[in-house]
Amino acid sequence: MAEFYTVARVGEIPEGEGRSFPIEGRMVAVFLLDGEYSAIDDICSHMGASLASGNVENGAVYCPWHAWRFCVKEGTWLDNPKSAIGQKCFEVRVVGEEIQVAVPVE
Numbered sequence: 498m499a500e501f502y503t504v505a506r507v508g509e510i511p512e513g514e515g516r517s518f519p520i521e522g523r524m525v526a527v528f529l530l531d532g533e534y535s536a537i538d539d540i541c542s543h544m545g546a547s548l549a550s551g552n553v554e555n556g557a558v559y560c561p562w563h564a565w566r567f568c569v570k571e572g573t574w575l576d577n578p579k580s581a582i583g584q585k586c587f588e589v590r591v592v593g594e595e596i597q598v599a600v601p602v603e
């Protein structure tokens with residue numbers, strides 16, 4: 498089961514960038530790309546950098562430490578898409594002015 502959490506208001510995440518937010522004990526990176534929000538785990542699968550601070554190009558975020566590329570919508574590791582390595586992705590919705598992310602609750 499997942500629950501939605503409000504992380505920011507519309508306008509607080511600039512187009513083409515990401516921001517990280519703590520939700521229920523994890524860090525989630527929320528991106529705004531072409532007017533659509535998406536969310537993936539913020540902590541890079543490689544060595545733990547914050548992906549939200551990476552550059553975003555063509556739907557991919559470049560990890561700021563070693564430049565591994567992840568899809569901002571699905572979390573796929575784009576340098577090796579067949580690999581099991583990747584970032585979890587989360588559902589995002591906008592309710593009024595609030596950006597909300599669904600994360601699993603136990």
Ligand code: FES
Pocket residue numbers: 541542543544545546560561562563564565
């Ligand atoms: S920590 Fe992200 S690529 Fe190394």
